[in-house]
Amino acid sequence: MTPRVLTVLLLTASAGALLAACFLGSTPLGGARVIAALLGQGTAGDGIVLWEIRLPRALTAFVVGAALGTSGAALQGLLRNPLADPGVLGVTATSSLTATFALYYGLAATSAFLLPVYAIAGALAATALLAAAAIRIRSVVTLILLGVGLSSFSAAAMSLLLNLAPNPFTLSDMMNWLLGSVANRSLADLQFALPFMLVGLAILFANRRGLSALTLGEEAASGVGLDLRRQRIAIVLGAGLATGASVALAGAIGFVGIVAPHIVRPIVDHDPARSLWPSALLAGLILVLADIGVRLMPTATELKLGVVAALIGAPAFIWIAVMRRVTYD
Amino acid sequence: MTELVAKDITVDAGSATLVRDASLTLSPGELVAILGPNGAGKTSLLRAALGLLDTSGGTATLAGKDVATMPAAERARLVSYLPQRRPLAWPNTVRDIVALGRFAHGAALGKLGPQDAAAVASAISACDLEALAERNADTLSGGEIARVHFARALAASAPLLVADEPTAALDPLHQLGIAELLRRFVDAGGGALVVLHDIALAARFADRLLWMRHGQVVAAGPPAETLTRERIRDVYGVHAHVATDAHGFDVRIEAAQ
Numbered sequence: 001m002t003p004r005v006l007t008v009l010l011l012t013a014s015a016g017a018l019l020a021a022c023f024l025g026s027t028p029l030g031g032a033r034v035i036a037a038l039l040g041q042g043t044a045g046d047g048i049v050l051w052e053i054r055l056p057r058a059l060t061a062f063v064v065g066a067a068l069g070t071s072g073a074a075l076q077g078l079l080r081n082p083l084a085d086p087g088v089l090g091v092t093a094t095s096s097l098t099a100t101f102a103l104y105y106g107l108a109a110t111s112a113f114l115l116p117v118y119a120i121a122g123a124l125a126a127t128a129l130l131a132a133a134a135i136r137i138r139s140v141v142t143l144i145l146l147g148v149g150l151s152s153f154s155a156a157a158m159s160l161l162l163n164l165a166p167n168p169f170t171l172s173d174m175m176n177w178l179l180g181s182v183a184n185r186s187l188a189d190l191q192f193a194l195p196f197m198l199v200g201l202a203i204l205f206a207n208r209r210g211l212s213a214l215t216l217g218e219e220a221a222s223g224v225g226l227d228l229r230r231q232r233i234a235i236v237l238g239a240g241l242a243t244g245a246s247v248a249l250a251g252a253i254g255f256v257g258i259v260a261p262h263i264v265r266p267i268v269d270h271d272p273a274r275s276l277w278p279s280a281l282l283a284g285l286i287l288v289l290a291d292i293g294v295r296l297m298p299t300a301t302e303l304k305l306g307v308v309a310a311l312i313g314a315p316a317f318i319w320i321a322v323m324r325r326v327t328y329d
Numbered sequence: 330m331t332e333l334v335a336k337d338i339t340v341d342a343g344s345a346t347l348v349r350d351a352s353l354t355l356s357p358g359e360l361v362a363i364l365g366p367n368g369a370g371k372t373s374l375l376r377a378a379l380g381l382l383d384t385s386g387g388t389a390t391l392a393g394k395d396v397a398t399m400p401a402a403e404r405a406r407l408v409s410y411l412p413q414r415r416p417l418a419w420p421n422t423v424r425d426i427v428a429l430g431r432f433a434h435g436a437a438l439g440k441l442g443p444q445d446a447a448a449v450a451s452a453i454s455a456c457d458l459e460a461l462a463e464r465n466a467d468t469l470s471g472g473e474i475a476r477v478h479f480a481r482a483l484a485a486s487a488p489l490l491v492a493d494e495p496t497a498a499l500d501p502l503h504q505l506g507i508a509e510l511l512r513r514f515v516d517a518g519g520g521a522l523v524v525l526h527d528i529a530l531a532a533r534f535a536d537r538l539l540w541m542r543h544g545q546v547v548a549a550g551p552p553a554e555t556l557t558r559e560r561i562r563d564v565y566g567v568h569a570h571v572a573t574d575a576h577g578f579d580v581r582i583e584a585a586q
Contacts, residue, residue: 214418220412223381225401225405226401269439270419271439273438
């Protein structure tokens with residue numbers, strides 16, 4: 001399969017999954033009624049189900065997946081390691097911590113923009129810390145361990161916030177961020193987070209060629225003409241913005257940023273630059289499908305998307321770690 | 330003419346001085362070999378001369394411009410650099426790794442322009458890698474990988490080439506192969522600055538030798554003038570037998586001092 005065929009395939013599948021998400025749900029809605037609502041001709045109730053519940057939810061799942069998939073692929077290219085991803089490195093955990101902090105102190109209520117801003121600030125701080133450490137620490141294993149440490153610390157601080165939650169409502173609000181979900185998102189929520197996400201993704205895509213150069217190692221990469229400092233800042237900024245915006249939308253959803261680039265990589269000849277597009281599409285597709293699964297699963301309380309993603313993703317992470325092809329390091 | 334000129338370079342790392350007042354020049358059409366024991370400051374001098382390392386003294390210019398302020402891509406189009414450590418993060422194909430040499434020309438993997446593709450193809454053929462071009466890097470032997478990196482450096486089509494121990498960890502045949510590739514690059518009008526550990530190989534292929542010890546350049550000149558028994562003793566601390574024969578120089582290390 002060529003990269004072009006892969007992209008076309010993923011685009012088609014993503015469009016199909018988004019459409020399917022409109023047809024499926026807890027309220028039985030016939031195909032004709034969904035199509036009518038899509039075209040704006042259905043009843044008011046059908047319109048609400050479609051435009052305010054199903055479509056925003058599916059779109060949120062897709063853009064969150066795309067942001068995490070791209071960030072994962074870009075961080076893997078920058079850190080030269082297939083196990084790097086916003087979740088493993090503690091970026092999403094730190095981001096959801098700051099988002100929870102904003103919720104806890106009621107800051108998010110004062111302006112809808114504050115939640116994404118806080119989530120992004122946390123993501124940027126974590127990514128910048130990791131990138132700064134990456135310059136000093138040569139060992140990638142140490143870097144991953146640093147990410148694990150960061151992740152644990154954020155989890156601990158999060159537990160503290162949960163512990164101090166003043167009432168059950170705040171507690172359940174916080175739990176949502178912790179577990180990760182795209183339920184009950186509105187187009188307005190999307191509107192607030194999307195600009196940050198798009199800027200982040202644009203930065204990542206604009207700087208993807210440098211990720212190919214980093215294949216050679218940092219010294220040789222600067223030897224072939226890469227401005228290392230600029231590249232690091234760009235990827236940190238891009239991944240921080242995209243991940244932070246995704247956390248603001250859906251809370252902490254892990255592992256999709258590892259799994260998607262891993263599947264894509266052999267098809268794009270292991271080139272980090274060429275893995276960005278397909279990783280974005282595949283990760284978006286995975287989350288849309290997983291969310292459809294969550295909605296259709298006949299459980300008493302609906303499962304959280306982040307929980308399902310982790311249940312599938314964590315074993316995949318272990319598999320990738322064990323099967324990692326050893327290169328000349 | 331593209332010339333690399335480093336003058337009175339000093340490099341400090343903490344309280345240690347890695348390079349002290351070292352100078353070198355590299356012009357098209359010459360092969361210069363840097364010789365010296367481990368820790369003599371060879372790599373630091375190379376990096377400083379390329380502007381990849383902060384210096385505490387001295388200047389380095391490339392084609393008359395200060396390397397410290399030169400944009401990375403502009404520098405890369407004038408001089409290609411083959412570092413000592415060459416880790417590959419991913420098992421890319423040989424052709425893609427060689428194509429990374431075209432980075433400074435704006436090449437993106439998977440969609441090379443005609444000029445980039447031609448440069449990559451000619452580098453692959455110069456290093457005799459056609460048969461391996463579509464193979465993944467993790468299926469290659471050490472000798473093959475060394476040729477791939479060399480081809481990557483050639484693909485840049487830069488007038489100058491700086492290579493740090495390009496023959497490290499290679500068997501004699503492959504060392505000779507790399508040395509011949511260097512010589513061919515120089516005979517075609519390029520200028521090459523190379524760190525080597527094999528004194529005889531350096532003496533045979535290089536036009537000039539640059540001897541380093543304790544961060545300083547202690548001698549520089551053609552092999553016939555600078556390669557002596559005493560020099561090897563002073564620089565490396567070993568006794569050696571040096572003779573000239575029809576093929577060039579015969580250097581035999583005999584005993585530690």
